[in-house]
Amino acid sequence: MTRRRLAVAVLTSALALSACGANDKPQTTADTAATRGGTLRILSDGQTVNFDPAKSSNLAITSLALVHRRLTAWHNKPGEQAKVVPDLADTGKTSDGGKTWTFTLQEGLKFSDGTPITSADVKWGIQRSFAPAFSGGLGYHKQLIEGGDTYRGPFEGAELKGIETPDERTIKFTLVRPYGDWPWVASTPAFAPVPKGKGAEADYAEHPVASGPYQLAEYQKGVKVRLTRNPNWDQVKDQVRAALPDEVVWQLGQDASVISQRLVADAGDDKTAFGSSFVSAAQLAQLANNASAKERVVTSKSGALAYLALNTEKAPLNNPKVREAFQYAVDKAAFQIASAGTPALAGDVATTLITEGIAGREKFDLYPAQPSGDPEKAKKLLAEAGFPGGLSGLDFVVSKSNNGAEKAQAIQAGLARAGIQTTIRTLDGDAYTEETSGSATAAFDLTLASWQPDFPSANANIQPLFQSTEIGGGGYNLSRYRNAEVDRLIGEAQATVDPAEAGKKWAALDRKILQDSPVVPLIYTRNSFLRGSKVANLFIADFPAYPNYLQVGLSK
Incomplete structure (x- = not known):
């Protein structure tokens, strides 16, 4: 496929549930009733809106x-x-x-x-x-x-x-x-x-001709974007957009910590605003003693799959038995802590490739173990593969962004218990992308990544990460996994028109790929967003892990 990625980005951060205890349930929606009218404000740390x-x-x-x-x-x-x-x-x-x-x-x-x-x-x-x-x-x-x-x-x-x-x-x-x-x-x-x-x-992008409920009235890069109503949009002909606010205004170039502080304070116009970026775990922890702000945190039930990719082209990781050992060696509980402080903040332990909210998803676990792993089982598998003394010198490359080094250290410590020794190498964004997905060959052994599909189909879970055509050239097959049978089955599933039948084929592919262990699923990351007290109907569905902007309004 031609290279593509979300404006919402390749999701590499494991984000939060709420600033509450581990047994709390996610608040996935703001229950306040929304009314028509007013100005909805969106606080963004970006410089533009495309x-x-x-x-x-x-x-x-x-x-x-x-x-x-x-x-x-x-x-x-x-x-x-x-x-x-x-x-x-x-x-x-x-x-x-x-x-x-x-x-x-x-x-x-x-x-x-x-x-x-x-x-x-x-x-x-x-x-x-x-x-x-x-x-x-x-x-x-x-x-x-x-x-x-x-x-x-x-x-x-x-x-x-x-x-x-x-x-x-x-x-x-x-x-x-x-x-x-x-x-x-x-x-x-x-x-x-x-x-x-x-x-x-x-x-x-700065003066598009609109077909939706709003038209672009003002655009100042790094400062402001203002949308007003499109007089030629017809609500009767649009079943997915509520178009409740009279205006939608982005305030651009805001520091993420300042956005959080403003929304916590909930004063003036900020009562009618929400943040477009995830609330970080550190910011959520600061809300622990603020009952008003905690009630205004809206969190996804699940989210992007965070995973450890194993370079299947390199020895000894070209040995399926060795890769299977990683399924037991990894300490997913430690990864949760490194990602967001608590398992509840980080997201549930992952055992499948297809994420929640996607039709056809089946829940299974081919490698049952405690969240902290089973290092003895991993050692046994390595011995069976011909490595009774474990593995050493593995190159573990991660991005510097999104707490990458800390998360890698959690994985590194878990692997060490099973006799797998790694050296962490952190890279800036462009260098990381080039090394992991830019070239036809790759020197690294392990890397951390995260993925949320671009549309709600298991096709978008599986094909970009595991079809052999996605190796190098900007593709996202970071494990460099090649399996002709999997390629054939991906094509077969993509050609299936009936969604129920296609769902069964994608679920079977989920199992088949994991049997080869090109990646270790870690967690389904949770995303949290903070809103002002007058923002209403801000909800996050089972998929994707983002608010539905099209339904948001304001309360009286």
């Missing part, structure tokens, strides 16, 4: 979706598995087992400037994402649409062969192979409409 759909990796429930609709959308609520639902169009139909997909747009849709939204505008927006000048967004579609492997965008008059628009409301995609998750792919940012002929300028 409203260019071609360049965006934004989830379908966060900031971009306030301004841009897509062909399809997500329905997600706590306690429910996410499902694909109509947005601009229906959820798509296929008559040939998933190789061609046809979507029909609703009647009467308009852009913020009052012009009709047509299938040609959707096609233009997708084509625009292929232009080299507008790279950087999610790219699942780029190698799937027929002709996409060589297409360079529409600005020189070329059209993408695999997209047809026989009339103003119909758009048909011809893919290079059957792909059952195409309705999910149609919810990614590139499937937002851009008026045909527009968007050639590099700063389109």
Whole structure:
């Protein structure tokens, strides 16, 4: 696949449940009733908010979706598995087992400037994402649409062969192979409409033509973004956006600790604000004696999979028995403590690759042990593999960000109990990325990583991390795992249109891959967010581990 990543980033931090005790349950929603009107404020430590759909990796429930609709959308609520639902169009139909997909747009849709939204505008927006000048967004579609492997965008008059628009409301995609998750792919940012002929300028993100309930009224990099209502948006034609506030305002460039302090103080306009970044474990610990602030922490039930990747191309880690020993040697409880202070703050111990809230997920544990591990079992497995004296000199590379060194030290200590000796090497972000995923070969033995899917399908859990095509070149197969049978089964599961049948195939792949032990699942990280006292209906569903911006409002 073309390289892609969330604007919400590769999730490498294990974040918090609440500032309460280990037995407390996550508060996944703010129960206050939301009303229409007012100004919702979002406090951000970022310098920009990207409203260019071609360049965006934004989830379908966060900031971009306030301004841009897509062909399809997500329905997600706590306690429910996410499902694909109509947005601009229906959820798509296929008559040939998933190789061609046809979507029909609703009647009467308009852009913020009052012009009709047509299938040609959707096609233009997708084509625009292929232009080299507008790279950087999610790219699942780029190698799937027929002709996409060589297409360079529409600005020189070329059209993408695999997209047809026989009339103003119909758009048909011809893919290079059957792909059952195409309705999910149609919810990614590139499937937002851009008026045909527009968007050639590099700063389109600062003055986009809106199809969602809000339009961009003010943009000051590093300072402020202000959205106002789109007068041509029709609530009747949009089932996923409540559009409760009259305005949405981002305050940019705020220090993360200052954001936390402001929201804890809950004064003035900050009562109507929430933080777009995770509340850190250290910040949550400071809330332990503040009952008001604790009540305003909203936390995911689960989240991204944190895992230890083993470089399967290097001896002795090319030996499956050696890799199996790591499943027992790792101290997941110590990793929880290093990540967030307590197991409850960090997230539950992980035993599967597919995360919670994803259809088809099966809960199992192929390597049962206490959370602290079973070093004696690990030693036995190493002896059976021909290493009775253990292993030494393993290169353990981690990123300096997100408490990486401390988490690596927790893993290192657990491995040492089983006779596995490692040397930790910390790298800055770009150097870490280049070493772990940039090149065709890699010198490291072990690394820590984390992953949350880009859309609610087990496909997005499994394929990016374990298909052999994702090794190097910016791919996320950090364990450099190659298994021809797994590759074949991934293709088979991707080609399955029926979600229930596909779910069974992905669950079987989850087990099959873990039998090879290319990674050790560690925890399902929890994310916490802090809100002001007048922010209402801020909830985090079972997937993803982020608030649904589209439903947030204010209380009276």
